[in-house]
Amino acid sequence: MAKARTQFICQNCGTVHSRWAGKCDSCGEWNTIIEEDPTGGIGGGPGKQPNRKGRAVTLTTLSGEIEDAPRILSGISELDRVTGGGIVRGSALLVGGDPGIGKSTLLMQAASALSRQGHNVIYVSGEEAVAQVRLRAQRLGAADTNVKLAAETNIEDILATLTLEQRPDLVILDSVQTLWTDAAESAPGTVTQVRAASQAMIRYAKSTGAAIILVGHVTKEGQIAGPRVVEHMVDGVLYFEGEGGHHYRILRTVKNRFGPTDEIGVFEMTSGGLREVSNPSELFLGERNENAPGAAVFAGMEGTRPVLVEIQALVAPSSLGTPRRAVVGWDSARLSMIIAVLEAHCGVRLGQHDVYLNVAGGYRISEPAADIAVAAALVSSLAGLALPPDCVYFGEVSLSGAIRPVAHAAQRLKEAEKLGFKSAVMPKGSQDVSEASRKNSVETGSLPDLVARIAGGTILTRERDEND
Secondary structure, three states: OOOOOOEEEEOOOOOEEOOOOOEOOOOOOEOOEEEEOOOOOOOOOHHHOOOOOOOOOOOOOOOOOOOOOOEEOOOOHHHHHHOOOOEEOOOEEEEEEOOOOOHHHHHHHHHHHHHHOOOOEEEEEOOOOHHHHHHHHHHOOOOOOOOEEEEOOEHHHHHHHHHHOOOOOEEEEEOHHHOEOOOOOOOOOOHHHHHHHHHHHHHHHHHHOOEEEEEEOEOOOOOEOOOOHHHHHOOEEEEEEOOOOOOEEEEEEEEEOOOOOOOEEEEEEEOOEEEEOOOHHHHHOOOOOOOOOOEEEEEEEEOOEEEEEEEEEEEEEOOOOOOOEEEEOOOHHHHHHHHHHHHHHOOOOOOOEEEEEEEHHHOOOOOHHHHHHHHHHHHHHHHOOOOOOOEEEOOEEOOOOEEEOOOOHHHHHHHHHHOOOOEEEEEOOOOOOOHHHHHOEEEEOEHHHHHHHHHHOOOOOOOOOOOO
């Protein structure tokens, strides 16, 4: 009799090892390698499935009629924006976020909103009992809806229940790490179980046309726990973010097969649940001190939405041999690069100063267009000079000190004008900018020129054209 073959799989990255080890060679995590049976479950060994003759599929051409994907509008505009205009029927979405951030609250509000529109919604909880989910529904005012509720973790039982019911429009599973299937022998939450459970639910969604939302736990680095293959199997990946000390939450798209990525939806956590924030710029600029040095307003873009946020910098003399560099809401390596460019090309000496950088409101910036705003905030704090309160900044800084144009300049300026900002500092050569906006803005092509304007207090003084 052949000896049973086993594998050792890292629960953090999914790497397969031939024998157990305390540390994974791929991701470097300790005590994450667990023994699993590779022959069981979906995607088992080749000898376990009966051989059958393949069938020919129909080949077609790239040209032809294109139909828009049928969508379900939840009525929550921020959620519909993030999903690209509504949840696509037959699609699978993966929602991740820190514990207690509000994932279950958001999905319960979405389920109740869809149910009020007449859609058939089923909510399956694997972490909470039915009574706990009912308490949340009462707090959110969703107890009077027709959302069908169950507390189950076995995939076979869930699928059998779904086949007995009328075909649902939306099925919510909270969470994927608690699901398990009889086809796999490993424990719930392992790579094999998560992959098998997700694949079974995705197959059900594609075959019936019901939309599936899977809730995923996140690691301490903020990534969805479990194998990365789950993110590749689903049609969309959403992250629910927020800081514990702030009352707002951001729903961010990192993958969407039926719409744009990098879209965000902004919500405010209240005692009655999540409230939509239609104008997030006002939220991030609500407690702004206009006369404080070291504060610059950055006009950023999140997908198709312009967002204005304040960047705060504090530069103070250091008594340590190695000065501190603390960053909240931005890339620390990007800050080091901006400091190096300021010292090498602008004569701004920060080697003996502690540098603290903070993005107001707990918001996190990922695009390089914030380079100019960060540099202006650093110089303003070092010189002790407040920047003009009605001016916004955007532009990318290169290692040579040049300032490069960024995309969507017109949308950034339009959002700034709507909130009362009268001027902007932007790169030369910005496209699609109206002449009226150019007259009230400063276009600069190098970082030394911007630093000289800030130090001389003439940041809003436009250079005269050479033809004058």
